[in-house]
Amino acid sequence: MIELQKVAHSYGGGELFADVTLALSPGGFFFLTGPSGAGKTTLLKLLYGELSPSAGQVRLFGTPLARMSRDDIAFARRRIGVVHQDCQFLDHLSLAENVALPLTVAGATTAEADADLDELLAWVGLDTRADALPPALSGGERQRAALARAVIMAPDVILADEPTGNLDWDMSLRLLTLLVELNRMGKTILIATHDLALIRAAKSQITARVLRIAGRRLQTAGAEL
Amino acid sequence: MTPSSRSATALPPADRVVPPSGFTARLTGFTSAAMAFLAVFALALSLASGRLADRWQAALAQSATIRISAPPSQIEAQTAAVLAILETTPGVADARALTEAEIAALLAPWLGPDLPLDALPLPRIVEIVETPDGFDANGLRMRLAAEAPGAVLDDHTRWRRPLVAAAERLRLLGLIAIALIGAATAAMITLAAQAALAANAQVIRVLRLVGARDAWIARAFVRRFTRRAFLGAALGTAAGMAAVAALPATDAAGAFLTGLGFAGLHWLWPLVLPPLAALVAWAATRAAALRELRRIT
Numbered sequence: 001m002i003e004l005q006k007v008a009h010s011y012g013g014g015e016l017f018a019d020v021t022l023a024l025s026p027g028g029f030f031f032l033t034g035p036s037g038a039g040k041t042t043l044l045k046l047l048y049g050e051l052s053p054s055a056g057q058v059r060l061f062g063t064p065l066a067r068m069s070r071d072d073i074a075f076a077r078r079r080i081g082v083v084h085q086d087c088q089f090l091d092h093l094s095l096a097e098n099v100a101l102p103l104t105v106a107g108a109t110t111a112e113a114d115a116d117l118d119e120l121l122a123w124v125g126l127d128t129r130a131d132a133l134p135p136a137l138s139g140g141e142r143q144r145a146a147l148a149r150a151v152i153m154a155p156d157v158i159l160a161d162e163p164t165g166n167l168d169w170d171m172s173l174r175l176l177t178l179l180v181e182l183n184r185m186g187k188t189i190l191i192a193t194h195d196l197a198l199i200r201a202a203k204s205q206i207t208a209r210v211l212r213i214a215g216r217r218l219q220t221a222g223a224e225l
Numbered sequence: 226m227t228p229s230s231r232s233a234t235a236l237p238p239a240d241r242v243v244p245p246s247g248f249t250a251r252l253t254g255f256t257s258a259a260m261a262f263l264a265v266f267a268l269a270l271s272l273a274s275g276r277l278a279d280r281w282q283a284a285l286a287q288s289a290t291i292r293i294s295a296p297p298s299q300i301e302a303q304t305a306a307v308l309a310i311l312e313t314t315p316g317v318a319d320a321r322a323l324t325e326a327e328i329a330a331l332l333a334p335w336l337g338p339d340l341p342l343d344a345l346p347l348p349r350i351v352e353i354v355e356t357p358d359g360f361d362a363n364g365l366r367m368r369l370a371a372e373a374p375g376a377v378l379d380d381h382t383r384w385r386r387p388l389v390a391a392a393e394r395l396r397l398l399g400l401i402a403i404a405l406i407g408a409a410t411a412a413m414i415t416l417a418a419q420a421a422l423a424a425n426a427q428v429i430r431v432l433r434l435v436g437a438r439d440a441w442i443a444r445a446f447v448r449r450f451t452r453r454a455f456l457g458a459a460l461g462t463a464a465g466m467a468a469v470a471a472l473p474a475t476d477a478a479g480a481f482l483t484g485l486g487f488a489g490l491h492w493l494w495p496l497v498l499p500p501l502a503a504l505v506a507w508a509a510t511r512a513a514a515l516r517e518l519r520r521i522t
Contacts, residue, residue, distance in 0.1 A: 050434075070440050078436035088431045091243045097237040104237055105437035149435065 001026055001157055001188055002047050002080070007056035009042055016042055018055070020218040022159060024212070029183045029206050030190040031199045033221065034213035040192040043213065044161050047190070048080045049184050061156075078106055081150030085162035087142045089134035095141075096121065096130035099148045106153065116152060124148045124178060140171035147178055157188040164198055166211045172198055239441070240448040243428060249421040253506065256413040257457030258464070261498045264406045265465025268498075271399025272491045278392030281385065288381065289362075291351040295375030301374040310368050310444050311353060316360030323350045365514045410454075410502060412508040418450055418513040426521055431490075443514035447507055454506030458499040466495050 001024050008018035024030065024047070032040050045051040046058055049065050058065040060076040068076065089098045097104075102115050121127040123195040124144040129137065137145065143163055150158055160179065164172035176198060183189045183206060193199065202208050210221035291311075304322055304356045311320035323331075328347060338485040353360075362380045422429070425446075432442050469486050488495065 034275055048434075071440075072431065074436050074438040079436065082434055088427075088434060089430060090242065090244065090431060093242070100237070101432075102240070102435040104239065104242065105432060105435055153436070202463055 001061060001082070003057075003059040004043075004046060005057045005059070007046060007053040007058060007181075009039065009046065009051065010054040011042065015054075015216060016031060017216045017218065020056070022218060024188050024190060026156070026188055027181075027183070027186050028188050029202070029208040030188075031202070031208055031210045032192040032213070033194055033196070033199065033210060036194065038163055040194075040213060041161055044082075044159050044190070044192055047157075047159055048077055048082055050221075054215055061105040066105070076155050077196075078102065079156045079157040081147075081153065081155040083146045083150045083158070083160040083163045085165040087134070087146040090146070091134050093133075094130065095126060095132050095134065095137060095145050098134060099145055099152060101149060102153045120148045120152055128133075139166040140174070141166075143167060143171070143175055144178070147175065151182060152188075155187070157190070158182060160189070160191045162193055164190060164193065164195055169197075173201060240452070242432065242448055243421075243425060243445045249417040249424070250449065252417045253450055253453040254457035254460075255413055256375060256417070257454040257502045257506065258461035260406045260410040260413075261458035261461030261502055262465040262468075264403050264498050265357045265404035265462055265469060265495050266485075267399050267406060268494055269399075269469050269486055271396050271403070272494065273485050273488060274392050274395035274399060276488065278389050278396065281388045281392060289355065289360075290379050291353065291369070291376050292379065293349040293351065293373065293376045294346075295373075297346075299375065300349055303375050304351065306373040307317060307351050307369065307376050310365070310372060311351070313367075314360050314365055316358055317353055317354050318356045319354040320351055323352060339478045364383070392435075411505050414450060414454060414506045415447055415509045415513045418446060418510040419517055421446060422517040422521070429518065429521055439515065439518040442518060443511055445508045450510040451503050451507045455499050455503035458502030462495050462498045466492070466514040492498075 003024070004020050004022040005022045009016045012017070020043065032043060034040055042051065046053055049058070049068070052058070052065060058066065060073070061079060065073070065074065084169075089095075090101070093101070096117060099120065100128055105167065112180075117130075118127065122212055124147060126141060126144055126148065129141060132141075134142065134145075147158075147160075147163070150160075158179070161180075163175055167175065172195070178204065179189050179191065191198075191202075199208070199210055212219050212221045291307055291424050293300060293303050293307060308322065311317050325347075328350060362378060369378060420424060431444055432445075454487075466487075472486055
């Protein structure tokens with residue numbers, strides 16, 4: 001689905017990581033961990049084509065990123081749901097409008113959007129908050145809304161960057177449950193996090209592969225996880 | 226499916242995706258209004274100049290005069306000879322000698338109404354009305370030189386050409402002014418659009434994140450600026466038309482300069498300005514947006 005082959009990325013004159021090879025297989029559940037500043041967010045950006053590698057090759061759904069036009073990348077992103085720690089909402093739009101944004105830009109009809117959205121908001125427990133503006137939402141509500149936006153296009157892959165970073169433990173588990181549920185529906189999930197407790201909680205429910213960026217290399221994490 | 230608790234459908238219109246940006250939107254509206262107001266006057270100048278050129282052309286093209294300056298003893302004979310020549314000249318529809326009263330009336334604006342005609346050696350003036358085909362001016366001059374040596378033909382060409390040329394030049398200047406106004410509008414809207422895009426870099430990032438194509442993002446901005454430009458230009462055009470309508474009416478004394486304004490169906494021409502401003506805004510914003518989007522990674 002999404003592959004990195006011997007990828008390196010340089011930033012500000014220095015090499016953040018190098019020789020990274022990774023294949024997100026269909027239905028897989030991955031954790032990406034590592035210390036702050038190791039390059040987890042950068043690696044995620046490479047996986048959804050926001051950044052280009054300084055060396056190596058990124059392939060999105062079989063096509064090398066370097067050969068993709070801007071439009072090709074836009075279409076590929078409709079198959080990749082991304083959840084950011086800061087959620088990245090448009091504050092002048094309601095929660096429902098933000099969640100429906102991928103449908104809006106894809107030119108979906110109102111009837112399709114309304115049907116999908118009602119179901120989705122109920123699934124993440126936000127059906128009573130649909131008209132609220134993002135600044136009025138709690139951290140947990142924002143993350144669940146971000147997850148709803150990430151999945152509304154029924155993507156093949158969901159990438160989450162520190163999705164529980166601002167949440168308490170109960171809310172983190174609730175979000176993890178939703179992600180596990182999506183994985184059981186066949187979605188590929190990759191979560192970048194430094195929360196080892198969250199990784200252990202997930203591994204008690206599903207088989208997850210844990211990767212760690214350390215020493216500018218991507219490694220499979222040890223048995224302690 | 227869960228019954229919806231939402232107040233309205235969730236799909237925001239594309240142009241609402243871009244947050245309201247007060248400064249750039251106001252700048253676009255104001256610029257369009259001001260430029261449309263000026264464009265109405267430029268258009269009025271251009272159309273009035275056109276009318277002036279046509280009127281002078283029409284008024285002067287179909288008439289000519291012959292001035293007869295001769296000693297008092299010969300003037301009646303030469304006048305009779307001129308009229309006789311004109312009767313047999315092809316292209317002359319009518320010819321008559323102006324009366325002394327008519328000559329006095331022509332001179333009154335310069336010399337006053339109490340003109341002592343008896344004390345002045347005034348020439349005789351013969352007015353010629355041409356047929357649509359006109360007459361052969363050179364041939365007529367040769368005949369006059371032979372039979373009435375004091376007669377001088379003035380076919381008004383030397384007056385008509387510079388006046389018509391001046392009016393045509395004014396019309397061209399009006400059109401150039403409209404083109405410059407359009408270019409200035411495009412430049413201002415381009416700057417406003419660039420400012421809006423730069424201020425909304427985060428919005429653009431989010432839209433790209435959810436799979437928006439650059440053309441879609443550009444369209445969201447373009448719609449907003451196009452609508453603003455149209456509304457601003459509509460207001461400016463209405464104000465400009467009202468101002469032109471309120472200009473003092475041309476009275477008889479100034480009639481030869483014609484009134485600056487619109488006449489008849491020409492009042493419809495300013496209505497082209499708002500759609501034209503919208504078109505300019507559309508093209509300028511689209512070009513700016515696509516350029517900026519290529520720059521913003």
